[in-house]
Amino acid sequence: MSQVSASAPDVEVPSIPLAQIAPWAVFFGLIAMLALFFVSTDQGATSLISGTAIHEWVHDGRHLLGYPCH
Amino acid sequence: MTARNILLRGLIAGFVAGIFAFLVAHQVGEPHVEKAIALEEAGAADEAAPAEHSHEEGGSGHSHSDGEEAHEHEEAAGGHSHGGGETEVSRDNQRTWGLLTGTLVVGTALGGIIALVSAAAIGRIGRLRPATSTALVTAIGFVSFALMPWFKYPAAPPAVGSGDTIGERTVDYFVFLAISVLAAVAATLLARRMHTQVSAYASVVIGAGAYLLIVVLAAIVMPTVNELGDFPADTLWYFRLSSLFTLATMWGVIGVILTGLVGRLDTAETAVAQRRELAASL
Numbered sequence: 001m002s003q004v005s006a007s008a009p010d011v012e013v014p015s016i017p018l019a020q021i022a023p024w025a026v027f028f029g030l031i032a033m034l035a036l037f038f039v040s041t042d043q044g045a046t047s048l049i050s051g052t053a054i055h056e057w058v059h060d061g062r063h064l065l066g067y068p069c070h
Numbered sequence: 071m072t073a074r075n076i077l078l079r080g081l082i083a084g085f086v087a088g089i090f091a092f093l094v095a096h097q098v099g100e101p102h103v104e105k106a107i108a109l110e111e112a113g114a115a116d117e118a119a120p121a122e123h124s125h126e127e128g129g130s131g132h133s134h135s136d137g138e139e140a141h142e143h144e145e146a147a148g149g150h151s152h153g154g155g156e157t158e159v160s161r162d163n164q165r166t167w168g169l170l171t172g173t174l175v176v177g178t179a180l181g182g183i184i185a186l187v188s189a190a191a192i193g194r195i196g197r198l199r200p201a202t203s204t205a206l207v208t209a210i211g212f213v214s215f216a217l218m219p220w221f222k223y224p225a226a227p228p229a230v231g232s233g234d235t236i237g238e239r240t241v242d243y244f245v246f247l248a249i250s251v252l253a254a255v256a257a258t259l260l261a262r263r264m265h266t267q268v269s270a271y272a273s274v275v276i277g278a279g280a281y282l283l284i285v286v287l288a289a290i291v292m293p294t295v296n297e298l299g300d301f302p303a304d305t306l307w308y309f310r311l312s313s314l315f316t317l318a319t320m321w322g323v324i325g326v327i328l329t330g331l332v333g334r335l336d337t338a339e340t341a342v343a344q345r346r347e348l349a350a351s352l
Contacts (some may be wrong), residue, residue, distance in 0.1 A: 011202060014071070015193025020323040021073040025186050028077060031273075032179035041170045045240035060103055061172020064095040064316050066216070066225035068239040070232075 040067040071198065071339060072103060076189040079331040080324075084181015088174035094319040095173060099312035100165050105305050108131035110229030162213055173320070180215075181240045181324050183209055188332065195258075196265055201333035208325035214254035214281070216317040220221070221249050225313035230301050239295055249288045257281035 040062060042048055043055035055062075062069045159168060188204040195203050225241045231239065261277025268276075298306065 006176050009293045013193040013197060013203075016071060016073055016076075017190050018190060021186060021189050024073040024077055025190075028182050028186060032183050035175050036178040039175050041240060045237045056164065057072055057168045058172040059102065059159070059305075060169040061095070061176070063103060063225060063227060064169070064171065064174055064313050065091075065320075066220055066223075066313050067318060068223065068236060068243045069226065069228075069232065070236050 040065070044069060071189075071192065071335060073186065073189045075335060076185045076192075076332060078185075079335070080181040080183075080185020080188070080328055081178055082181070083185070083324045083327035083331065084178040085174060085328055086177075087181060087320050088170075088177025089220055090323045091173040091316050091320040092133055092170045095312070096165065097305055098315050099309065100169075102312055102319040103165065104161075106227035106229045106301075106309060109301065109305070110179065112181035113229065163331075167343070170301055172345075173316075177320055180211075181328065184211055184324055185328060187211070188328070192332075194343075195262060200336040201329050204332045205325055205329045207322060208328065210254050210258060211320070212321035212325070214250045214285075216321055217246065217251045217314075218285050218289075218311075219243065219344065220314055220317065222246050222292065223295060224310045226295075226297075227301075227306065227309040230306065231295075232297050235297065242292060242295070246288060246292055250285050253281050253284040253288075259282075 026049070037048075038054055039058050043052055044049075045068070059069070184204075184207060188200075188207045191203045191207050192200045193203075195206065198206065223239070223246060257277040257280045261273045261282055264273035264276050
């Protein structure tokens, strides 16, 4: 794992400043959390949107992706 | 290499992984879901035929105009059934478009998250090239986010799992998931710190050992779910196995595509940098 690849011997790999990643991480992180919540949990253990339409629509995905379901 | 560059590649990898995960789930998993639903409906017909009947009348009339009422009806009936007249989505839709929606959304979200974590890891884990760091992040992610939760709280097919305990089971699942992911991050940071003092081999062993210690302890301490009743063991096993195949496909495809794309990006940028260096030295 620690060997250096032949194309770039002994070159420090430049890192991306965390300050540049942070806004992307916060913005996309929130969207991703919300998306995962709707597929995995909404209208099951807890509900942001009332009804059962979302639960029924993603039902098989919820089971097969391993999330707790009724 | 920028956060934006890598995030974009992660979203593409995740979307493609969602398609592959759908194909595996549909081909390998759905037969067992169908079997479980058939068992569930046979059981429901035996137990609560009258309750099921009144529920059907209430649900089918208002399901679209008044979702909340339909929801209450379902809870009153003690859990809901699948495929009968009362569900708003047909089984045909659930096992095709519904399943595809789920895998695409989860795939794209995971792809993006993996890409952003990789963006932070690149250049910060020893002297690993960007592609290697990305592959490592995906592998650690698979173990901590999918594999370990699958071992402790494996997927339950329809008909297994009571509607009364869904709250506790969901909390347990996500608490264990959070412990596993946080432990993986902490163990990786520990290994990275140890690397300045001991060999790479020793630091990886220390990091992996610390992660396993925390997760195994958490798995022992946290409550066990057993709501199987007389559900057939072979259907349960093949369902859970197909769930693991689906998760492995999802993470595997994200890892392969994102690592490839990041590798290409790295090669291109390294070539540009070398050319610039050469030009400056002339």
